[in-house]
Amino acid sequence: MKKIHLNDIRIRNKLLLIYMVSVFLPIVLTNVIFYNVTSENVRTQKIHDNELALRQVANSLKQGVEDAVGIASVLYSDAFVYQLLETTYESPVDFILAYNNHFRDINKYTPVYSSIRSIHLFTDNPTVITAGGIFAIDEEVKRSYWYQSTLDTRNKYPVVTRNLADNDELSQFVVVRALDSNDSSSNEKVIMINLNERFIHQLFSNETFEGDIYLLNENNFIEYSTNSSIQWESEYISFDTIPIAESSTVLDESYLIQYMSNWKVIGVIPEDKLLAEVRKSLPSILYLALWNFVIPTLFIIYIAGNIHFRLNTIVKKMRKVKDQNFELIPGKTYKDEIGVLTAEFNRTSKKIKDLINDVYIARIQKKDLEIQKKETQLKALQSQINPHFLFNVLETIRMRSLLKQENETADIIRNMAQLLRNSITWDKDFITVKEEVQLIQAFLEIQKYRFDDKMQYSIQVAESVEHILIPNMTIIPFVENASIHGIEPLKAKGKIIIEINQDDKYLCCMIKDNGIGIEETKYVEILESFNEEEIIGESIGIGNVYQRLKMYYHDQFELKIDSQHNGTTVYLKIPLNMKAEM
The missing domain is CATH 3.30.565.10 (Histidine kinase-like ATPase, C-terminal domain)
Incomplete structure (x- = not known):
């Protein structure tokens, strides 16, 4: 492979190489590094801010659930509530009197906590009237999702689950706990505290979090989500089936409390949202880089073009010299190196032209005189032999051959004369x-x-x-x-x-x-x-x-x-x- 030397590169390309190495590449690298560092810093800060926002959502939900759990614990330890639902009443009047005396303010906690919507008591005591927040545990209740899903754990501690809405969709969060405080209870009693739907919606609609939020239960199923593209309200959907881009950032906050064991809040942030602010500033960075390119580029192009034009003019004139065309380079003679080279070329060309006029033209004229002299001598020699004389002689011989009936010889002489006439008398091309x-x-x-x-x-x-x-x-x-x-x-x-x-x-x-x-x-x-x-x-x-x-x-x-x-x-x-x- 032929090694390329720096001196083999044209001056214009050298200037462009200087521009690329000294201007273009440093500006590009500087802007790329600046953009990457800025993007990474903004991305890190955005992730930190979104972690705080997600933690706030998780803590707010935890606080709302703990408020409901606290109310459930208060009712669980309230002897009047236990006695109200456990007693066998001889008549409805007796239950009404007992209800008015001991439990007419069952929803007194609701206005205090914004996270609580209502409190329901369930019992299978047939003598209790189902009204005023008290409901019977009938077959329909026993088949309900909240009843079946908390059957094994509500006797031990409060359980967070979801209730069926009017359209049979799992949408409302409830805290369920059994009120059987002792084993001698003859009737089943359950308290269900309904969380406020508006509270849940406002909680997850945190504007400071820039992605989708998912609330997952212990089985990794979605309990709630801000992602409107999935139908989490109508059925349980596993979070593992949700398509998430590889470039997205996933944050999570887990719950360690007993009644929400292994529950967690997950936030998914698309990469473009993390870098949205940086990308908004990208046009400004590009405009600044472009401005840094334009002025040096135009200046380098002007200088390179000027040098290339002047050197190319000298080269063209030098190439004409080999054809004995000694044209001088017109224009003003400048003082830089190219100007000195131009002046020396003009001086050399003029000197060579003068030498040619003084020496070579004189020799050419002498040669022409000698050629003319030889041509004159040749013409004089040719004029001594008259071509017509030869043709007449050949014609006389041919006629005598015909008279002697030597036809073959006559034909040959005729052909010879024809060839000779054509070669000597070349009158047309x-x-x-x-x-x-x-x-x-x-x-x-x-x-x-x-x-x-x-x-x-x-x-x-x-x-x-x-x-x-x-x-x-x-x-x-x-x-x-x-x-x-x-x-x-x-x-x-x-x-x-x-x-x-x-x-x-x-x-x-x-x-x-x-x-x-x-x-x-x-x-x-x-x-x-x-x-x-x-x-x-x-x-x-x-x-x-x-x-x-x-x-x-x-x-x-x-x-x-x-x-x-x-x-x-x-x-x-x-x-x-x-x-x-x-």
Whole structure:
């Protein structure tokens, strides 16, 4: 893995790195730590406050129950109450007299305690009149929930339970205790003190507690709850079946008193309520952090952008120098390091430009004079040989061959003259496919004359392509290579096949021979010559074709050479209806 050095990082990225390490990360970490510490402190304080509120609820309920238990204890030890319910009366009048004399104020405790709603006495004494807070223990009472649930314990101590309301829902809390103070009692007597429903409701509706409160009995069933989503009034529901989020905080207060043994008050506080106040302040924290980000960020971006722009301008100008474009950097020269670098670049560029003007241009002019001199000498040499003289001589020889009935020799001379005329008098860059094929056929006839029956050829040209213009001498160099380098070294008979047609977009040419193929080194040399600007070596014919096609059509043409030990095939595609760019 390549190791990255600090000096390999661009200056703009270095400034951003400084900003990230020195500004961004410290601000983020500071705000995150501050928020977490504040949240934890607020959460701890909230839990403490809610513990106090839950403890107040539990103590208030305990106090209300203890008030009822105290009244039950007073009535339990009151001999007049015991005697009133135990005596067998001969007539109702006797009971009324006894009731008026000893127990007419049975509810005298009710106004004193806000937690007490009413006091009921139950007995199975048939001579007692059930009125004024006294009720008979009949079969319906014996089937009631409060009677059955306290059957085993009310003789020992007061018991807290619930009573049935008019709609058969368990809603009212009662304290039940038996009044059988001795074993000689002949009648069953029970006192039931009804707790005030409004007192219970106000008790649990403590606004300072920020969650749901559950009152659980010794069996972990819900006796009361502020959670309105559960139907605790119609049936006993186990607290274990209540879905509680894992993030919620659960507080509990247990009762150690005998008549509420293993009862407890549980409070469930959702996490969002504990952190509600902190989350309200979160926008302020974010705004403050954002303000701390904006000013440094804008300043860093401005400085980094300015440095990047000025350095990038210098780099662009330096890249133009390699193309001999010595433009100076415009603008005021500043005194910082980049300004000094700009001034030095302008001075160096001006100096190099002056040197080029003084030295290299003079050399180029000298070279141009030498080239012009050589071209003049070449033209003078070429002018000594008149091409028309050669054509006239060849035509005279051809006519004399015809007169002597040497037709084959005359045809060869005609083909030779045609090739020579085309190569010497290059008067146009584009010719038709038909004209190119005529030159190819003339060349192949000469080769056939040379090799006699050793070489055969086949030319198939679609009529639709005969008048399409192509660059002059585009196909014939490939035919020449196929004949000279492919067929000529071959000991057996050789054949050259030429097919020219078209598709929707291209003129398609195929030149195929069954010669000896191209050696691998020679084949690589030909392919490499396509990338050279100057054509050198023996592959000058193919290289010339490729460079001219590239000059005319850029990358719009295709040239593929497939050479095997049993022959070579050349595929050439030239765009149709495309004007060549000169």
